[in-house]
Amino acid sequence: MSSVLERELEYHEKLYAGFAQRHFARPAVRALRRHMVQRIRNVTGAGPGSRVLSLGCGIADTELLLTQHVAEVVGVDLSPAAIRQARADAGKLGIRNARFEEGVTAEGRYDVVIAIFFLHHLPDEELAALPARLIQLLSPGGVFYSLDPSRYRLSGAVGRLLIPNLMRKYQTPDERELAPEPTATLFRRAGLDTRVEMYDFGSSPLAGLFPGWAGGYRLARRLDDLLLKVPALRQRGSNFELIARAAV
């Protein structure tokens, strides 16, 4: 195992020892996950017939919400603690169309592959190699969807200034914000028809900071939908999406 993977594993085993489960269960974070699921369905077209793969699924709180809208969800993650929790939660909820596996690779063909807050954890060479792997994983016309922090986000600059310790607590030693267009170029070079969208401005950071305040999140989300129409603000948005489609 590479040293980056070892550090990722060590960090996430601690995170998934209890803190993540408590934090992700708070109302504003749940509202954020519901919004993400709606967004994934809208932009990928995932529906009742779709097989979905999630790379770096963590404890799968997004994926478990998605199961009610698609045929099947398969999640993979490096962290055994995350996979144990995802399986336990699926069992508790009586979800039968989801499967979670420990690991860094997947097999099979999928209509949709998602990667939520995952790409920015991959070392440069693994990120560069991912689009070619995706071509093997996507069905003809299948769609890849990712969500990651932008290198140009205003919330990151403000956070580093005002709450540097909290920012560090939420980050692994090796992760970094990504530049949206150069990241998209990696996917285009592999032959995927790729576009970049900005997902949010302040709403997701607010949900992280005030996880109990679902009303605040919903208000901030509505405000984001307006702010993101302004090009200069969209450039400084928090998390960007890649939507990459395989040839038919």
Ligand SMILES: C[S@@+](CC[C@H](N)C(=O)[O-])C[C@H]1O[C@@H](n2cnc3c(N)ncnc32)[C@H](O)[C@@H]1O
């Ligand atoms: C920031 S977390 C995101 C988890 C989840 N998608 C979410 O939205 O909460 C990144 C996840 O990627 C996993 N991870 C990091 N590097 C990985 C790799 N090379 N292969 C598979 N999983 C990896 C970590 O264990 C962690 O669960």
